[in-house]
Amino acid sequence: MLDIESHPTTSVSTETPPDKINLLGLSREKMEAFCIAQGEKPFRAQQLLKWIHHNGVADFDAMTNISKNLRAQLKECAEVRPPEVVSEQTSKDGTRKWAIKIPGGGLVETVLIPDGERGTLCVSSQVGCSLDCTFCSTGKQGFQRDLTASEIIGQVWLAIKSYDAFPSNNKKIVTNVVMMGMGEPLLNFDNVVDAMNIMLDDFGYGISKRRVTLSTSGVVPALDRLGDISQVSLAISLHAPNDELRNQLVPINRRYPIADLLAACRRYWEKQSDTHRVTTVEYILLAGVNDSTEHARELVHLLKDFPCKINLIPFNPFPSSGYERPSKNAVSRFWQILSDSHIVSTIRSTRGDDIDAACGQLVGLVEDRTKRSQRHRAKSSQVQALEITG
Numbered sequence: 001m002l003d004i005e006s007h008p009t010t011s012v013s014t015e016t017p018p019d020k021i022n023l024l025g026l027s028r029e030k031m032e033a034f035c036i037a038q039g040e041k042p043f044r045a046q047q048l049l050k051w052i053h054h055n056g057v058a059d060f061d062a063m064t065n066i067s068k069n070l071r072a073q074l075k076e077c078a079e080v081r082p083p084e085v086v087s088e089q090t091s092k093d094g095t096r097k098w099a100i101k102i103p104g105g106g107l108v109e110t111v112l113i114p115d116g117e118r119g120t121l122c123v124s125s126q127v128g129c130s131l132d133c134t135f136c137s138t139g140k141q142g143f144q145r146d147l148t149a150s151e152i153i154g155q156v157w158l159a160i161k162s163y164d165a166f167p168s169n170n171k172k173i174v175t176n177v178v179m180m181g182m183g184e185p186l187l188n189f190d191n192v193v194d195a196m197n198i199m200l201d202d203f204g205y206g207i208s209k210r211r212v213t214l215s216t217s218g219v220v221p222a223l224d225r226l227g228d229i230s231q232v233s234l235a236i237s238l239h240a241p242n243d244e245l246r247n248q249l250v251p252i253n254r255r256y257p258i259a260d261l262l263a264a265c266r267r268y269w270e271k272q273s274d275t276h277r278v279t280t281v282e283y284i285l286l287a288g289v290n291d292s293t294e295h296a297r298e299l300v301h302l303l304k305d306f307p308c309k310i311n312l313i314p315f316n317p318f319p320s321s322g323y324e325r326p327s328k329n330a331v332s333r334f335w336q337i338l339s340d341s342h343i344v345s346t347i348r349s350t351r352g353d354d355i356d357a358a359c360g361q362l363v364g365l366v367e368d369r370t371k372r373s374q375r376h377r378a379k380s381s382q383v384q385a386l387e388i389t390g
């Protein structure tokens, strides 16, 4: 039996009157344009942003420094509508997970990992994902749709709301955000950039650019675009030290191979004003697949001149994943080889295991729309058949 607290829902209702604009997802620039379109001065945008993101206020009537007339006007054409939470679970280690219902169908998840003074929120960007990485439970769902900017920043809003820790309360529950939940953020470029801009904005959440991280599996052209307009931190999902293996695990590698991805990361940092930041390289260790000493040495060779830190993530198996968690020995051996070669690396501790919030397990029990599990089962029976007949 899992040791969790489970609450059915804490949300504000969210059915969408389609003709109203949701102000939750407007960046400062877009909020100013909205205010001007309402016949207001641009500074109104700052007031609205502060009410929404500093004070967590969704009701226009509570926005007391805005005139009654404007409040009435806003109610006609706009709303502040957070995502609808359908369940909320808290792990015995303090990790909290929200399942969010997305209009039009589907669920996404948001996970908060508290760690002392820090709280890292893992935010989703799409319902499902089209990239079909073989070890990923989200990839099994196939792609349903992009999240809107409101649905992305709304995950930050509702996580903070559930602790009543908005900046105006001088409490900090979310200190770091990682765009590492469900979906490939660079395939939902504009909405993700808008949401990240609100995270960084002093009239939004005022989180440092170093503490907002976009993680990509390697959509190279979009990464180049991002470098032109954003300064957030960067993580890449590498998971293999060579193209042959990465082609199997992360299919987008067939289009943008490792050398292209690493070159794009270098270009990204060349565009930044501060020069000492490095790429985080995510490497999920899959037993018997990419966790051998040879793989570790190959990884050292690949990354010896690439400014990075490596995050080793022992795989968390989920039903029909087809992969297994590596042994503790294999993990520490792998880490030791990196460390002996002076590559900064950490082993990610598993958090939220009891609520399926660990990496790669978001929306753990999903319909397997890509039919991968059938393919896997078919392959296993072929292997068994060969073993029997052989």
Ligand code: SF4
Pocket (backbone or CB within 6 Å): 129, 130, 131, 132, 133, 136, 137, 138, 139, 140, 181, 182, 183, 184, 217, 237
């Ligand atoms: S690992 Fe990321 S990019 Fe790959 S299928 Fe999963 S969500 Fe998509």
